[in-house]
Amino acid sequence: MSRLFADDIVALLRQRVETGQWPANSRIPPERDLAKEFGVARNTIRRAMSQLEAEGTLSRQIGRGTFVAAANSNALAAIIKRMEGISPADMMEIRQLLEPAAAAFAATNASVSELNAVQEACNNANSATDMPDFEHWDAEFHHRLFICARNEFLREIHNIMRILRNQPLWLAMKKRSFSEERRQTYCIEHQAILDALLRRDPEQARRAMLVHLQTVERNLLGRGEPSQV
Amino acid sequence: MSRLFADDIVALLRQRVETGQWPANSRIPPERDLAKEFGVARNTIRRAMSQLEAEGTLSRQIGRGTFVAAANSNALAAIIKRMEGISPADMMEIRQLLEPAAAAFAATNASVSELNAVQEACNNANSATDMPDFEHWDAEFHHRLFICARNEFLREIHNIMRILRNQPLWLAMKKRSFSEERRQTYCIEHQAILDALLRRDPEQARRAMLVHLQTVERNLLGRGEPSQV
DNA sequence: CTAAATTGGTTCTCTATTGGATCACATTAC
DNA sequence: GTAATGTGATCCAATAGAGAACCAATTTAG
Numbered sequence: 472m473s474r475l476f477a478d479d480i481v482a483l484l485r486q487r488v489e490t491g492q493w494p495a496n497s498r499i500p501p502e503r504d505l506a507k508e509f510g511v512a513r514n515t516i517r518r519a520m521s522q523l524e525a526e527g528t529l530s531r532q533i534g535r536g537t538f539v540a541a542a543n544s545n546a547l548a549a550i551i552k553r554m555e556g557i558s559p560a561d562m563m564e565i566r567q568l569l570e571p572a573a574a575a576f577a578a579t580n581a582s583v584s585e586l587n588a589v590q591e592a593c594n595n596a597n598s599a600t601d602m603p604d605f606e607h608w609d610a611e612f613h614h615r616l617f618i619c620a621r622n623e624f625l626r627e628i629h630n631i632m633r634i635l636r637n638q639p640l641w642l643a644m645k646k647r648s649f650s651e652e653r654r655q656t657y658c659i660e661h662q663a664i665l666d667a668l669l670r671r672d673p674e675q676a677r678r679a680m681l682v683h684l685q686t687v688e689r690n691l692l693g694r695g696e697p698s699q700v
Numbered sequence: 701m702s703r704l705f706a707d708d709i710v711a712l713l714r715q716r717v718e719t720g721q722w723p724a725n726s727r728i729p730p731e732r733d734l735a736k737e738f739g740v741a742r743n744t745i746r747r748a749m750s751q752l753e754a755e756g757t758l759s760r761q762i763g764r765g766t767f768v769a770a771a772n773s774n775a776l777a778a779i780i781k782r783m784e785g786i787s788p789a790d791m792m793e794i795r796q797l798l799e800p801a802a803a804a805f806a807a808t809n810a811s812v813s814e815l816n817a818v819q820e821a822c823n824n825a826n827s828a829t830d831m832p833d834f835e836h837w838d839a840e841f842h843h844r845l846f847i848c849a850r851n852e853f854l855r856e857i858h859n860i861m862r863i864l865r866n867q868p869l870w871l872a873m874k875k876r877s878f879s880e881e882r883r884q885t886y887c888i889e890h891q892a893i894l895d896a897l898l899r900r901d902p903e904q905a906r907r908a909m910l911v912h913l914q915t916v917e918r919n920l921l922g923r924g925e926p927s928q929v
Numbered sequence: 930c931t932a933a934a935t936t937g938g939t940t941c942t943c944t945a946t947t948g949g950a951t952c953a954c955a956t957t958a959c
Numbered sequence: 960g961t962a963a964t965g966t967g968a969t970c971c972a973a974t975a976g977a978g979a980a981c982c983a984a985t986t987t988a989g
Contacts, residue, residue: 477975547777622790
């Protein structure tokens with residue numbers, strides 16, 4: 472087996488916390504004892520613990536010992552980890568809940584300069600020639616629309632979706648489903664959303680966004696119709 | 701059989717990343733090992749890896765190894781940190797988007813044992829005598845309902861909301877707005893949601909949940925009606 | 930109250946592993 | 960034949976782990 476023991480130690484220690492073997496707020500054994508127990512150098516234990524301390528799982532105090540932190544930060548770290556494994560289908564389902572609503576909010580809440588930013592992204596996506604360039608302005612279009620919605624929580628949820636969609640698995644999927652014909656469809660649908668925003672029409676914006684997301688889902692997950700190639 | 705060239709190696713390595721054989725953030729075998737495995741020279745592996753590194757699929761670190769570039773966990777952690785500062789109004793707005801939909805999903809997707817778990821939480825909330833106890837089973841009721849919805853992403857978003865609602869500011873707010881009369885109202889509304897789930901009626905579940913959340917919002921944010929001091 | 934023991938914090942050297950860079954040579958494609 | 964590409968080898972640079980020594984804060988024994 473390869474080296475990089477510290478990462479293994481991190482996993483082992485985290486497991487003991489998560490299984491309740493080391494309850495919240497309890498003191499865990501001294502670094503020197505753990506080093507002996509795992510058969511590694513104290514340095515390695517320390518590196519592992521530093522990582523767990525950074526992510527909030529442990530808290531260390533000179534002279535006193537190392538303690539299992541309260542559940543909060545622990546849970547957040549676990550959520551992040553679980554989110555990286557979410558299926559595209561699950562995410563598309565939630566996008567179809569949130570983004571039409573975001574579009575409706577945007578129609579009423581957006582400032583003129585925010586709408587201009589959306590328009591700019593839309594135009595850049597229209598004139599993009601290669602796929603990465605289009606990808607970027609497409610993402611930017613949706614992101615700027617979420618900013619228009621003026622709901623911080625909604626915006627941050629979209630930030631999460633944006634990061635997850637940039638993972639290799641997603642990129643491969645998007646690349647597979649991309650075609651010039653589809654790009655043009657997306658541009659037309661973007662324009663319809665933008666028009667509704669500019670007319671300040673929440674219901675139309677919601678509908679246009681839903682239509683767009685259904686197209687994206689069909690193309691991405693291959694539901695409903697046979698695709699080209 | 702044809703020889704393997706750098707471009708073939710690129711395709712093979714990319715496939716391993718995209719299929720999840722090499723998960724995000726994991727360390728891949730050393731160049732020397734891969735060279736042996738594919739039966740090519742280390743330089744060939746290196747050329748392939750350089751390409752994957754340039755396109756962002758891999759990240760290499762001298763002395764450590766080569767890693768699958770993944771969703772930036774730091775960025776996700778930063779998002780959650782920003783989320784800690786969002787306003788209750790913003791969150792209630794999104795809850796009213798997500799939870800009615802979750803209730804509708806739950807009506808169709810839940811297993812009987814999952815529904816039993818919801819019922820148990822509902823009963824425990826009904827018979828709770830003090831506020832912390834009710835708080836706990838109220839949260840549990842909503843959480844178990846999200847599990848019924850069978851959408852991982854939705855469930856994790858709710859986990860985040862749950863953690864945020866346990867922060868001191870929120871707790872003070874909930875405490876201020878709590879009364880025995882309101883507790884009873886919540887219990888009746890919970891029961892209505894549960895009944896709709898048991899009848900497998902998505903539309904009724906959606907409506908019942910929306911009614912409940914509007915009550916909660918009115919009580920929590922003091923909208924629409926004057927509240928006690 | 931004081932001194933000793935405990936425990937985390939820091940720094941050092943040594944060794945093994947691993948990616949980075951370069952070279953001469955062989956093979957293949959045109 | 961020439962150019963491009965892969966092979967095999969060598970050396971360099973960065974990093975992690977082992978092991979040890981010492982410091983600083985806290986707790987405990989007396």
